[in-house]
Amino acid sequence: MVRLLPLAPGKYIRNVLELKRSAPANELKLKKKILIHDIAKHLDVSIATVSLVLNGKAKEKRISDVLAEKVLKYVEEVGYKPNQLAKSLRTGKTHVIGLVVEDIANPFFATVAGLIEKKILARGYRIIYCSTNDDTAKTRDLLTMFQERHVDGYILALPDGVETDVRALVRSGKPLVLFDRELAGVLANAVVVDGAQGMYEATQHLLNQGFTSVGMVTLQAGQAQMQARLQGYAQAMQELHLPELVLEIAFQQEREQIIAQIQAFCQANPECNALLFATNYLGVYGLEALSRLGRRIPEHMAIVSFDDHDLFRLYSPTITVVAQPLEAMAESIISTLLKALEGPVETGRSTQLQLAPQLIVRESSIRVPEKTRPKTSRTKA
Amino acid sequence: MVRLLPLAPGKYIRNVLELKRSAPANELKLKKKILIHDIAKHLDVSIATVSLVLNGKAKEKRISDVLAEKVLKYVEEVGYKPNQLAKSLRTGKTHVIGLVVEDIANPFFATVAGLIEKKILARGYRIIYCSTNDDTAKTRDLLTMFQERHVDGYILALPDGVETDVRALVRSGKPLVLFDRELAGVLANAVVVDGAQGMYEATQHLLNQGFTSVGMVTLQAGQAQMQARLQGYAQAMQELHLPELVLEIAFQQEREQIIAQIQAFCQANPECNALLFATNYLGVYGLEALSRLGRRIPEHMAIVSFDDHDLFRLYSPTITVVAQPLEAMAESIISTLLKALEGPVETGRSTQLQLAPQLIVRESSIRVPEKTRPKTSRTKA
DNA sequence: AAAGTTTGCTTAAACATTTTAGCATATTTG
DNA sequence: CAAATATGCTAAAATGTTTAAGCAAACTTT
Known part of the structure; x- marks a missing residue:
């Protein structure tokens, strides 16, 4: 691994090292994953600059348009994609939503899952699901698993018996929407049918x-x-x-x-x-x-x-x-969740929606x- | 935010800072996430020791039984759970499986998804799903999304037109199982019905x-x-x-x-x-x-x-x-995938299974x- | 001309872990 | 008794980002 040694502030002995590598690296080029570091090195700017440009903070942080353009062009050219894990570790956001239902194989939940996926994909979120089979202990495990995986938000149809866990989740400020069933004594966002x-x-x-x-x-x-x-x-x-x-x-x-x-x-x-x-x-x-x-x-x-x-x-x-009204349910669930995800952390406020079923x-x-x-x-x- | 200042190699001015914090921190204690660092500090051992014990490498790395026991006990006591994101970043393993099907709302795929989830949950894997709707371009996007998210393995029922992408995936050595449909000219693990x-x-x-x-x-x-x-x-x-x-x-x-x-x-x-x-x-x-x-x-x-x-x-x-035979399909898919995930990187080898349907x-x-x-x-x- | 402000970028810390290499000390071997 | 080996642990690098803080240089104000 090539190590960069700081010489003078802001300057690295890049060229020398680069020459040393360039010869044998050719065949491995496909394997070698490209990093933000490589982008910065090639353009002779700092990693921070590249990161700021990529995160749309160029204007805000006063990166010149010409440089921003250059970065974007090169990134596009080499097809660089930031490592999501590193990003998530740093930002605390995973862009993953946890979906917990009674049984994903049940047509009702499968349909809702399909609709939710369709609506949320475009926003850059993915869905990770688990089925409770109406088992309280399993459900409790699932909720902690999701926490460990740092999901950004929860969509939940839960069995009785996990009220305390959900209340804790709500208190922790995690965006969350209950659907199909509310939980007794838990004040949280909810979308249910009347x-x-x-x-x-x-x-x-x-x-x-x-x-x-x-x-x-x-x-x-x-x-x-x-x-x-x-x-x-x-x-x-x-x-x-x-x-x-x-x-x-x-x-x-x-x-x-x-x-x-x-x-x-x-x-x-x-x-x-x-x-x-x-x-x-x-x-x-x-x-x-x-x-x-x-x-x-x-x-x-x-x-x-x-x-x-x-x-x-x-x-x-x-x-x-x-x-x-499956479509309307999915729509309400998503819009409630997105509001909580993107909006301010208005703790205490929660939305309860009761949709009318159709005979x-x-x-x-x-x-x-x-x-x-x-x-x-x-x-x- | 409290910052730790390095004083002598390996030693930090922990105690002072700790005292300064301890008074008002009580109410926030629930919020403060406990780190491996905290465990190490409390037991007055190095982070490395704790990590090794937790990853079952105590014997291998000759950590004394008594110390290993002490670590495990305290970890249990305070309920410490390692941050999965940091772990994944370091190890490259996410313990997430990507499931791509035509439509998760289709009973066939929903049932398979349910069975797969049930079987793989105990092994510590989670599932992240997406539906292709038989759209080639969307499927291609999904596959790259999954790569970006560093899923450990793939379970795929794909439309025609993504042969090249899948071939690249196979070449990259990522564990993968096709099911329901094989792809023309792609040599990969597959579970299909005759x-x-x-x-x-x-x-x-x-x-x-x-x-x-x-x-x-x-x-x-x-x-x-x-x-x-x-x-x-x-x-x-x-x-x-x-x-x-x-x-x-x-x-x-x-x-x-x-x-x-x-x-x-x-x-x-x-x-x-x-x-x-x-x-x-x-x-x-x-x-x-x-x-x-x-x-x-x-x-x-x-x-x-x-x-x-x-x-x-x-x-x-x-x-x-x-x-x-849905149950048998799920079983075969999982066992094939787990073999690829846990076994050696036997590239070139692939398993094609053709299950008999039942009249x-x-x-x-x-x-x-x-x-x-x-x-x-x-x-x- | 000195002081202040703006511009455009960089430095380095932070995120939380795993794991390699290595360091004393104790024990065994020649 | 010196050298080799075993023991039990630690330091620090590595993983790949984001972002707060800050630093020169250029420009503007007094």
């Missing part, structure tokens, strides 16, 4: 269609967004003094168990002629359960599910859903007039 | 079921894996001297256009009573097309699609697929005996 409103509208829609006995299938979990969905349904029912019919599925169960419970619920409540599902997965299982019971949709049972899904668009009949009415919730119903015999009484 | 075999079996299955006229819907793209799928079908047909019926869909078309083309194809070939689809999306569009034509599956038209999908498992009837026979490809067929009137002659 599940209560969505389910309220869905229930009213079913009642308006003349389905008299509407039930709801939800998860037992205490997650806030789940409770809101249940509450929207309950309110619509109470307004008409109708009895609520709720099936709460315990967490962490197998597919078959869930389907069996839905089947049992339907059989135990024969009067029930419409069902709401609180998540797309419950909806999917519900379809399977009804299919096994031989009940036709919507003749025997009308269906509305929260969250859209490929299957719902293409199933026969197509399934009515309360769709989350997409499809075939599964439309009442079929008696006369046009097919005369297929009912499989179950 | 589409020819899969489609050959699927075609034979349909012929065995008595479907006499089997057609195939594929993409016009010249991608190798697409050609293989087509070829598998063609071979099965040729072996029985049956005419091939192929619909090639041009790339980058809208959903509705594709559906219309499939509809037209079906009408133009009324004798065709079984269809193969080369990707899950084509299969999904095919279902829509058949549904619009009022053709029943499998009575009027049997269906097999490449690639499994939620929809195919739950559609009525359930759809027979040639499923890619999952469901209802859509089973011939229904004439007598048990429903007597529903055919919508089209």
Whole structure:
């Protein structure tokens, strides 16, 4: 390695050393990574000058236009790219966003991840992701991992139980946006969908269609967004003094168990002629359960599910859903995060956004007039 | 900011400064990040010693067990974590893997991404992802971005047109695994699925079921894996001297256009009573097309699609697929990559793996005996 | 003409670590 | 008993940037 010895202030014995290297270096030229130092040496200016020009501080630091131009030209010519690691070490900024979701393979989160990536790439940010699988301990590990990696900001859909960790993160001043779920007692930027409103509208829609006995299938979990969905349904029912019919599925169960419970619920409540599902997965299982019971949709049972899904668009009949506005969510998440990233460190201030979901009415919730119903015999009484 | 002034070699005026700070620092203590320097200072050993112990080189570098123990204990006690950026800068390793896929929101890639994450997390690697959207220029940018970020390895499903870039990457010695698609003329580690075999079996299955006229819907793209799928079908047909019926869909078309083309194809070939689809999306569009034509599956038209999908498992009837072994793919990708990451730089050697897909026979490809067929009137002659 | 200001750049510290080379001291060997 | 070797640790270089502070020279003001 060639070492530069200071001789007189600002002058180095560059030329001599350069000659010594130039002969055998030719073949290795491709391998040798070019440094800011090499740029400076070649142009006979200081490293600082090159750095300032490259970081757009030429004007501010009064580097002459002609020199700035020369630097940029040479940098372009040799294709120099600053080492991001060194840069990050010095500046503390990595331009990496940490994305933590329940499961990246879940279509909802995968879609949001795709949209976020698309929107944030142009701003020079990259995304590093991890899935929590709703495991509190794992989530806690993930959050510290992200801290260790010095991510600039966080986009988080977290399970219960990490409130303290997130509160600490917020206090530390790191830009952060919660989405899909808020955390109880944590004041932070958040982008969520108004599940209560969505389910309220869905229930009213079913009642308006003349389905008299509407039930709801939800998860037992205490997650806030789940409770809101249940509450929207309950309110619509109470307004008409109708009895609520709720099936709460315990967490962490197998597919078959869930389907069996839905089947049992339907059989135990024969009067029930419409069902709401609180998540797309419950909806999917519900379809399977009804299919096994031989009940036709919507003749025997009308269906509305929260969250859209490929299957719902293409199933026969197509399934009515309360769709989350994915595009708008991604947009809100990004703009909130960028504001926090680029804006001043306005600690204490946080933005809570509640987006309206959209009821997409499809075939599964439309009442079929008696006369046009097919005369297929009912499989179950 | 407190500055440390060198006094004698290796000794700093620590104590004085420490006293000056200790009074008002209490509240800020949480903010002040602890450094390796602080550990060394407290134990009155050198930074080097602490570093060696932490990196498991205590034995090798003959640090006494008692001291090593002391260091580990104190590090644990104060919860010191080395700064990854500084570490990466020095070692050149980031423990980050770059994942480049066509679209992270596509269930196939999202699932693979989820499996890869799960398997690699325990090894201390993180994943940073980007979607190409099959755009050559964007892909090229992504690859250089990943290089700039010094990812340790690459997992790539790339569009055509970046062969030169990938070849350069391979030559540079960076660990890399291609998956889903190989690249023409690029010798690199690769994990792909034998589409020819899969489609050959699927075609034979349909012929065995008595479907006499089997057609195939594929993409016009010249991608190798697409050609293989087509070829598998063609071979099965040729072996029985049956005419091939192929619909090639041009790339980058809208959903509705594709559906219309499939509809037209079906009408133009009324004798065709079984269809193969080369990707899950084509299969999904095919279902829509058949549904619009009022053709029943499998009575009027049997269906097999490449690639499994939620929809195919739950559609009525359930759809027979040639499923890619996702779990095995992820496993192979990871083990190949880890071998390259951790093993010696055996340049020139590369592993090509071709996994067998699995034909999952469901209802859509089973011939229904004439007598048990429903007597529903055919919508089209 | 001396003092002050502006201009255009440089010096060197800082970021936080890893790792090579080497230095005393203690022990073993010839 | 001198020389060689082993032991246990440390100093300092290296990684590649950014940026605060500062220094001459040129220009402007009094």
